[in-house]
Amino acid sequence: MRTLDRRPPSPEFLFVEEARRQRRSWGENLTFYTGCSYLAGAIGGGATGLLSGVRSFEAGDTTKLRINRVLNSSGHTGRVWGNRLGVIGLIYAGMESGIQAVRDTDDVLNSVAAGLTTGAVYRAARGVRSAAVAGAVGGVLVGVAVTGKQALKRYVPI
Template identity: 65%
Template sequence: MATNHSSDDESTRLYHPYQSYELPIKAQHLYKLPTSPEYLFTEESLKKRRSWGENLTFYAGTAYLGGSVAGAAAGVISGVKSFEYGDTTKLKINRILNSSGHKGRSLGCRIGAVGLIYAGIESGVVAYTDRDDVWTSVVAGLGTGAVFRAARGVRSAAVAGALGGMVAGGVMAGKQVLKRYAHI
């Protein structure tokens, strides 16, 4: 069992492997284990961000989950609105389930694709500039909006890119405010 003891070095903790047996073990036989993560290379310890694969999984997964939940909620409302006079309870439940499943799936896929594009562009910008700051997120938001709406024309891509950049900047500003005032 690992126990935290105040010692001269706060970056280690004492590990007593026989603590549950209550054997009299002298302090010199305890192990000092580090409390921070250990890295094989020092370059890994300097970077305080996720890898591109973790980034891709995180953004795409959370976007898909959020879109699916929002779409399912909209589908419930749409299913309730589609009730007809004389519908049985089974038919009403079926309408709600079909509508929420269809809308949740479609909105989840759309927003998940946006998360996938954003993660790819952000990882590419970080790899190219070797910086991870607010402007990286804004550029990734600009690129995401433009790529997502590129099939609808240049004007639509420019408007979506501007909106994407503003949303990414707003999210990053909100994150900084939460870090400063909410202490999360």
């Protein structure tokens, strides 16, 4: 039986440079990092809010009041954490794409430098010391994440 669809199975590109590139574009990067970090923050904040809502139970509370406390607390904390991490993801994606465009290479140093600058920019309004500490923390966190990803690729057969 003949197939009616004769398109090639691989994606087609207009330019050869696009086909050789093994990386997401800056727009895809922006969407991916912002969305993933917002989702992680919302889930983590919701879980933290759930725990604080349960801790705030009082002896005479009805079931309705307890449920309301838990929902309000988890919703508020999830929103706050999601927004904070979403902004951090947005800054990181922009920094990483900018550093990659300036250096014209794609390596681990781009990611670590983006983490460093993201932490510094995020905390810049609180002063130089806070920005320096946050930059160091951001660089270390990204370095650990990149190293862990490379170790996973190397040692875990998937």
